Amino acid sequence: MDEQTGVYKFLSIGEMAETTTQLLSLSLQYKTSFGGQSRPQRKSGLEQMEQLILQQARDYLAEVREGFVLSAQTTKVRNRAELQFLLERVLVDWGELSRELGLEEREPAEGQPIELECIRQQLVAYGMAVVALGQLPRLPAEHVTFPYSYSTPPTYSDIPTPDTAGEMLWRIEELEQMIWQLMSNDLQALVERRYGALRRTYGFVETSALLANREAERFGLKKKSRPLKMF
Numbered sequence: 001m002d003e004q005t006g007v008y009k010f011l012s013i014g015e016m017a018e019t020t021t022q023l024l025s026l027s028l029q030y031k032t033s034f035g036g037q038s039r040p041q042r043k044s045g046l047e048q049m050e051q052l053i054l055q056q057a058r059d060y061l062a063e064v065r066e067g068f069v070l071s072a073q074t075t076k077v078r079n080r081a082e083l084q085f086l087l088e089r090v091l092v093d094w095g096e097l098s099r100e101l102g103l104e105e106r107e108p109a110e111g112q113p114i115e116l117e118c119i120r121q122q123l124v125a126y127g128m129a130v131v132a133l134g135q136l137p138r139l140p141a142e143h144v145t146f147p148y149s150y151s152t153p154p155t156y157s158d159i160p161t162p163d164t165a166g167e168m169l170w171r172i173e174e175l176e177q178m179i180w181q182l183m184s185n186d187l188q189a190l191v192e193r194r195y196g197a198l199r200r201t202y203g204f205v206e207t208s209a210l211l212a213n214r215e216a217e218r219f220g221l222k223k224k225s226r227p228l229k230m231f
Contacts, residue, residue, distance in 0.1 A: 009121050013060060013128055014212025020057045020205045023050055024182075025145055028202075032191045034148045054183045057205065060125060061176045067126025068172060132208040133171060134161050136200075139207050146202050148191065156203045175201050 027050070137160070141153035149155070162168040178201040181190060190198050 009124055010128070010212065011216055013125065014209055014216060016053075016056050016060055017205045017209035017212060019053055021145070021202070021209050023053050024202050024205070025147065027187055028147045028191070032147075032188045034191050034195075051183060054179055057179050058176065058183075061129075061172065061179060063122045063125035064129040065169075065172050065176065067122040067124075067129075068169060070122060071126060128208065128212070129172070129204075130168070132204055132211055133168075135211060136203050136207045137161060139203070139210070143206070143210055144203075145206060146199055148195070148199075156199075156207075159200055159203060171200075175204060 137157045139156050141155055144154040144156060146154065146156075162171050174197055178190075178194065178197050181194065182201075
């Protein structure tokens with residue numbers, strides 16, 4: 001992956017995060033209610049498009065997980081239980097990842113070298129996710145658009161930043177599971193039963209979009225955009 005390709009990868013992650021945030025915001029406003037707040041139930045006719053957008057988010061998180069596996073460091077593990085958790089997950093993931101990247105030993109075709117998949121995009125994806133999770137609790141109130149916030153002004157300051165490798169992998173898995181559940185479950189049920197995980201996932205994609213857009217604007221790659229308005 002050359003430098004220009006890396007820039008386009010960076011922009012594509014930001015656009016995916018921004019689109020996913022807008023999708024979740026509109027879906028929560030028009031398809032759910034919470035804490036006595038009633039919302040009109042509307043049929044958008046865009047279910048297929050919603051699935052496509054969420055699948056792109058799943059694909060991104062798959063790259064984040066691969067980046068984690070490629071860069072995990074056991075020196076930051078606090079205890080034996082966390083180390084066991086990491087070994088179970090990473091060793092299972094590594095088998096599949098090594099096959100995808102072409103890292104397994106195999107005989108090349110006659111006269112043909114073994115080709116390895118470039119892994120830089122997985123590390124870019126993981127690096128962006130780490131920064132977004134670190135910035136999430138510090139997101140300014142004017143950029144927090146999650147519809148069902150308890151505090152005024154709204155904040156994500158109660159969402160902790162992953163501090164160890166085990167905590168980071170747990171958060172990645174939660175994000176993956178929530179995107180899958182958004183694709184396959186009723187949104188109202190998720191608001192009622194998985195509120196915390198839903199809010200953390202929403203905050204993650206919202207923060208990812210904001211950070212990517214800021215950097216793209218700073219480098220002149222994208223015009224300054226207006227924040228998402230809540231109606």
